[in-house]
Amino acid sequence: xxxxxxxxxxxxxxxxxxxxxxxxxxxxxxxxxxxxxxxxxxxxxxxxxxxxxxxxxxxxxxxxxxxxxxxxxxxxxxxxxxxxxxxxxxxxxxxxxxxxxxxxxxxxxxxxxxxxxxxxxxxxxxxxxxxxxxxxxxxxxxxxxxxxxxxxxxxxxxxxxxxxxxxxxxxxxxxxxxxxxxxxxxxxxxxxxxxxxxxxxxxxxxxxxxxxxxxxxxxxxxxxxxxxxxxxxxxxxxxxxxxxxxxxxxxxxxxxxxxxxxxxxxxxxxxxxxxxxxxxxxxxxxxxxxxxxxxxxxxxxxxxxxxxxxxxxxxxxxxxxxxxxxxxxxxxxxxxxxxxxxxxxxxxxxxxxxxxxxxxxxxxxxxxxxxxxxxxxxxxxxxxxxxxxxxxxxxxxxxxxxxxxxxxxxxxxxxxxxxxxxxxxxxxxxxxxxxxxxxxxxxxxxxxxxxxxxxxxxxxxxxxxxxxxxxxxxxxxxxxxxxxxxxxxxxxxxxxxxxxxxxxxxxxxxxxxxxxxxxxxxxxxxxxxxxxxxxxxxxxx
Amino acid sequence: xxxxxxxxxxxxxxxxxxxxxxxxxxxxxxxxxxxxxxxxxxxxxxxxxxxxxxxxxxxxxxxxxxxxxxxxxxxxxxxxxxxxxxxxxxxxxxxxxxxxxxxxxxxxxxxxxxxxxxxxxxxxxxxxxxxxxxxxxxxxxxxxxxxxxxxxxxxxxx
Numbered sequence: 239x240x241x242x243x244x245x246x247x248x249x250x251x252x253x254x255x256x257x258x259x260x261x262x263x264x265x266x267x268x269x270x271x272x273x274x275x276x277x278x279x280x281x282x283x284x285x286x287x288x289x290x291x292x293x294x295x296x297x298x299x300x301x302x303x304x305x306x307x308x309x310x311x312x313x314x315x316x317x318x319x320x321x322x323x324x325x326x327x328x329x330x331x332x333x334x335x336x337x338x339x340x341x342x343x344x345x346x347x348x349x350x351x352x353x354x355x356x357x358x359x360x361x362x363x364x365x366x367x368x369x370x371x372x373x374x375x376x377x378x379x380x381x382x383x384x385x386x387x388x389x390x391x392x393x394x395x396x397x398x399x400x401x402x403x404x405x406x407x408x409x410x411x412x413x414x415x416x417x418x419x420x421x422x423x424x425x426x427x428x429x430x431x432x433x434x435x436x437x438x439x440x441x442x443x444x445x446x447x448x449x450x451x452x453x454x455x456x457x458x459x460x461x462x463x464x465x466x467x468x469x470x471x472x473x474x475x476x477x478x479x480x481x482x483x484x485x486x487x488x489x490x491x492x493x494x495x496x497x498x499x500x501x502x503x504x505x506x507x508x509x510x511x512x513x514x515x516x517x518x519x520x521x522x523x524x525x526x527x528x529x530x531x532x533x534x535x536x537x538x539x540x541x542x543x544x545x546x547x548x549x550x551x552x553x554x555x556x557x558x559x560x561x562x563x564x565x566x567x568x569x570x571x572x573x574x575x576x577x578x579x580x581x582x583x584x585x586x587x588x589x590x591x592x593x594x595x596x597x598x599x600x601x602x603x604x605x606x607x608x609x610x611x612x613x614x615x616x617x618x619x620x621x622x623x624x625x626x627x628x629x630x631x632x633x634x635x636x637x638x639x640x641x642x643x644x645x646x647x648x649x650x651x652x653x654x655x656x657x658x659x660x661x662x663x664x665x666x667x668x669x670x671x672x673x674x675x676x677x678x679x680x681x682x683x684x685x686x687x688x689x690x691x692x693x694x695x696x697x698x699x700x701x702x703x704x705x706x707x708x709x710x711x712x713x714x715x716x717x718x719x720x721x722x723x724x725x726x727x728x729x730x731x732x733x734x735x736x737x738x739x740x741x742x743x744x745x746x747x748x749x750x751x752x753x754x755x756x757x758x759x760x761x762x763x764x765x766x767x768x769x770x771x772x773x774x775x776x777x778x779x
Numbered sequence: 780x781x782x783x784x785x786x787x788x789x790x791x792x793x794x795x796x797x798x799x800x801x802x803x804x805x806x807x808x809x810x811x812x813x814x815x816x817x818x819x820x821x822x823x824x825x826x827x828x829x830x831x832x833x834x835x836x837x838x839x840x841x842x843x844x845x846x847x848x849x850x851x852x853x854x855x856x857x858x859x860x861x862x863x864x865x866x867x868x869x870x871x872x873x874x875x876x877x878x879x880x881x882x883x884x885x886x887x888x889x890x891x892x893x894x895x896x897x898x899x900x901x902x903x904x905x906x907x908x909x910x911x912x913x914x915x916x917x918x919x920x921x922x923x924x925x926x927x928x929x930x931x932x933x934x935x936x937x
Contacts, residue, residue: 367878370841376877383876384875384877386877390841390844390845409846415800416798417843438840438846439799439840440842440878441838442873442877442879509804512811524811525812529812545805546907
């Protein structure tokens with residue numbers, strides 16, 4: 239199907255009012271009735287993936303709420319954005335979660351944060367704390383970032399069913415390093431269902447930016463979405479503003495970004511390998527991977543000045559250059575890592591106990607993976623060749639040649655192998671890019687960000703595709719939304735845990751490399767200057 | 780020699796109340812071979828009931844607050860808190876956000892209302908903290924190092 243065919247087919251759907259084409263995206267405005275046929279067309283017939291959907295309070299501009307659905311045709315490197323308006327008095331839209339199961343969470347997010355109701359599906363509270371009053375939607379423009387309708391949430395009890403045994407995991411559990419709550423329903427030794435209550439780490443980053451930060455400052459808060467893959471978030475944010483403002487980033491800055499991104503991937507994957515070894519009861523493996531990882535942390539400190547939270551990105555470029563002496567040091571460290579790492583990795587996968595625990599457990603079949611639009615190593619271990627670095631090349635990845643490891647079994651072992659292979663690829667990418675690094679400036683000093691521009695950017699984080707969406711505003715984003723990779727992968731756990739022995743559950747949960755702080759962030763930034771504090775008269779304890 | 784707060788080995792429980800993971804991975808890093816905090820007798824335990832010290836990371840979110848209080852109630856006395864990182868100390872940039880209560884000082888006020896006593900709090904600043912600073916905090920607790928800074932409150936002239 240050619241590009242013009244796609245445009246024609248979309249124009250042919252009843253209710254599509256406007257189609258605007260740009261270099262890498264297709265912007266469609268449609269009525270609410272056209273939503274389901276459009277989802278059917280793009281998701282089912284064209285075989286697109288679902289990236290996310292984004293609620294937005296545009297009452298100050300056009301007196302409406304709006305939802306943006308982002309689909310991606312990965313093989314063509316094309317994003318399709320569908321915008322639908324919802325009435326400001328009674329915002330209500332048809333749900334597309336029956337056609338696109340992956341849209342389940344983001345619809346509930348829009349319901350919690352904007353009060354947009356979705357018809358034709360079961361609604362539940364996803365993000366806001368238990369005890370938060372109904373009808374208070376923190377991301378609406380007329381809500382002040384610092385008003386707290388509740389300060390003392392009560393600990394809720396999730397459904398404990400009498401007839402089936404229930405095993406709670408979390409919120410503080412040795413297998414989880416973050417506060418999240420899983421409830422496993424057990425029959426005998428087998429898990430028959432799983433319930434998830436997350437969003438303990440919802441910090442309302444978006445709303446903070448709305449009234450506090452400027453374009454450049456958001457870079458640094460974006461990095462604090464996640465302490466492990468923070469640089470991906472700040473790169474993605476910088477890229478999305480750059481694409482909205484049409485800023486040409488110097489080539490050298492792109493190379494530096496790619497190099498640091500890959501170094502972060504190495505450290506993140508090593509961290510994960512260590513944690514998995516620990517969960518397998520193979521503590522020697524855990525200690526050794528973390529020992530090797532320490533070299534990478536030193537390297538990050540050398541390049542950026544900090545072990546974590548690099549603070550390297552700015553809109554328009556980066557803040558630190560890589561000089562010749564640093565280059566030599568990088569190559570030296572990479573040689574040490576690859577030597578020690580390859581020895582450890584081959585030892586680890588040859589241990590029969592490790593293989594037996596990982597093989598055949600936590601299987602995610604390809605069709606389920608496709609249905610839930612999972613991303614990153616989880617998708618690649620289930621036979622989906624999805625990698626943003628190849629599909630929508632950004633930074634300097636087009637100058638490096640690398641393989642995308644894909645395994646077909648969809649089990650925990652495949653997910654381990656994907657990550658082990660990726661570390662080798664990352665080491666090779668860093669070496670290639672260091673060799674080709676062009677001279678020149680590393681930053682554009684002056685630029686203007688126009689208002690009201692919509693842009694999307696994606697970056698391949700260690701956990702998968704990270705999507706940032708922006709509507710620019712005056713001095714700061716009008717709306718900024720982050721779709722972290724784990725957000726897309728957690729719903730897949732339901733399929734992975736089903737009919738599995740209970741003993742494998744913590745391992746399977748860890749196998750998606752969950753990063754809850756990313757997932758729970760919910761970032762939106764908006765401007766518009768309306769800072770009225772909502773008068774919350776009702777007594778809430 | 781400065782006073783020891785805890786003479787015996789310190790058993791720590793790691794409590795993440797809304798952290799971005801930056802401080803968490805550095806905490807874990809301290810326990811692995813390179814920094815090896817186990818040489819000071821530090822052991823990560825899996826239940827607050829076994830812990831002498833709770834390592835706090837992240838701002839306290841409204842959703843995690845009741846769970847945090849329950850975990851602290853389960854700790855035996857004496858009960859020490861080490862607040863790791865800017866978020867745990869004062870809430871960092873999220874201190875005023877709609878879904879965040881604040882840092883450990885805010886938590887202490889709430890704990891006082893609840894009747895939960897805390898015997899001592901140590902603050903380790905940084906965003907994220909460096910492994911060395913965690914080791915320094917351990918040294919302070921064990922009386923190996925001496926505190927270098929003093930707190931002095933100066934009031935402005937009227």
